Amino acid sequence: MTTPQKVKSAFRHAVRLGTGRACLLARAHPEIDFSAYLIEAALTCFAYDGQAEPSRAAYLYELYCLVPQQARIRRAVLRGLATERTDTWALTQLFGLTLFFAQQGDAAARKTLYRNFLRNLIRSSDWAGADEIITLDGLAGLHYVARKYGQYLKRHPDDWQDDGPIEFFQEHHPTIDAWAELRQWAETDADVQRYLQNVKNTLASQAYHQAARPQPEPVPTLEELLQRPPGTYVRLAVRRQLPGPAEARLLAERLLTERNPAVRENLLYLFSRIEFPLGYAPILALARQKPGRYRLAEFATDALAHLPAPEVRAFALQKLARTTRPGQYTSILRSNYQAGDAALLTSLAARFHNEHTIEALAISYVAIYEANPTPECAGPLLALYAKMNCGMHRYEVVKLLIANGLLPAWLHEELPFDSYHRTRLLHQPPA
Structure with a gap:
């Protein structure tokens, strides 16, 4: 019998990994309060590599829309955005979630989004929030971002800014000349003028150093x-x-x-x-x-x-029997795989829990089964799927299962709700 506590535990595990199982559980159990685990996932970037993997804000917002405790979650997110001062990728995730709230007409979210841009900065994260403000308010958002940067530069004259926000706006509003708008604002707004001049100086400096570089x-x-x-x-x-x-x-x-x-x-x-x-x-x-x-x-x-050689295989098996770094030795099986090795690889995936170890195993398992297509890959790959918080390598695992015709129905059901957009695209609608 599935108890509410087991369902909660399964939801927490799924939302930390970023799998679509969290969405299915929220839909199937509207009577259960998942808000504590959603808040935990919103305030923490659980992706293996937050810099490489796209933000999970959209994934978390979809889950937020499914649960009845939205007021509690929203308060925690807005408070988190106002207080996050250590993790850049948690901060960008919170900016993304707050943008979703603001786009639905949430005045407090809009205020929080604006108020926390360039406030109590995390080192090298002064760009966080600019894209969200521009996304929310277009030209007015760009104006605000430019003014805030100008005010910041007044206090920090040695700082420099590039044209990232300008290019972001231009990409999303190709019919508006962002530079022309900035020049017009700069005529009457000292803060915008300071920002615009700083960006021009940065671009000129980059061009100068590029031109001054000696021949390669x-x-x-x-x-x-x-x-x-x-x-x-x-x-x-x-x-x-x-x-x-x-x-x-x-x-x-x-x-x-x-x-x-x-x-x-x-x-x-x-x-x-x-x-x-x-x-x-x-x-x-x-x-x-x-x-x-x-x-x-x-x-x-x-x-x-x-x-490939029996002695090489024996060396790998000997090391795997006692190592704490199995990914270093499982890679040897790429050229030394034998039928039945799936049992060993499955047991290794079950034995280890450290996210770095699981990531190393994922890299080696993908290489092994790309080189050795076999139906027995299902066991090891599914064991990894159950533990992986790397959306990018989860995508590779699912691709291999599909290529071998081994994708379980329950996993196929999860794919449209995965936190990683490329994994979502692997879902095939019924014929």
Whole structure:
């Protein structure tokens, strides 16, 4: 028997993940008060990466419209917008929700939206709220935003502003010349004039520095990259210069004799992207080393994902039996998968709860089952779906289930209400 407490627990879990199950539960149980969990989700950005994933404000507003405790939720959101001073992505979510209230004629929401723009700023978040005000009031909203920035610049003359709000307005109102309107306002409004001049100065500075940049250096050769200290730049550049088969073989032979550990790290990163052509044994030996200053064992482990061999598979299974970082070793199964491995992958997804671990598993499981289409992918992918708060990788999981003809009816029912817009588009209406 399903108790109200179990339904509440299921709703809270779903709304934190951002799945459509929350909407279905709210519809099916209007007698249950879900407001505490909706408030929690409104005040906190539960998305795995709030910067990369679009705001969940629209998703939360849909849920708000389904429940009877709207007054309580609305008060909490408006209070949250007035007090959020630590999390940029929670702040933008609250601005988005407040915009929805204001668009329905809520005078207090409108006032709160305006009042909290450029107020008690979170570092590097002075842009938050500008788009919502412009969305709400168009040209009048742009005027307000420009004046507020001008007033802020009067107190902070060393600050700079770009043309983001102007471009946002122009995109949504292509028949109105935003720059012409700003110039006209600036004739009689010192705050707008200050903002407009600051934006012009910023754009001029950007253009100057762009023009003054020296001619770009020649693209470094792969050899030059290998000689550089390991780091993010080198890895990104290596991805753009992956060698062909003949050069890859020469680089593999070099790895066997190279003594410089920095170069060896760069070489191993290269072979985490392409197959090491001299067999698995040298890479497996490096993967078995203890971690040190250089990331040799880590990148060697990554390189094993391209190398099918019984010993490589045995290494992965041995590590997975005791590791706390399973995503590093499940990736090896991409080239070493066997029928029945779904049971292991399902158990790993069930065992771990940390969001970073679940995200790493999601990345590796998607790669495994893209390379190894099989009906048994359903177990591991559904186990992940039940825990993932990353909307973008949830989309990839659902795509794989659909591609294999394994999407359960209950999950298909949730898709139109997911927090991630691309997942919603995967829903297929009845024929």
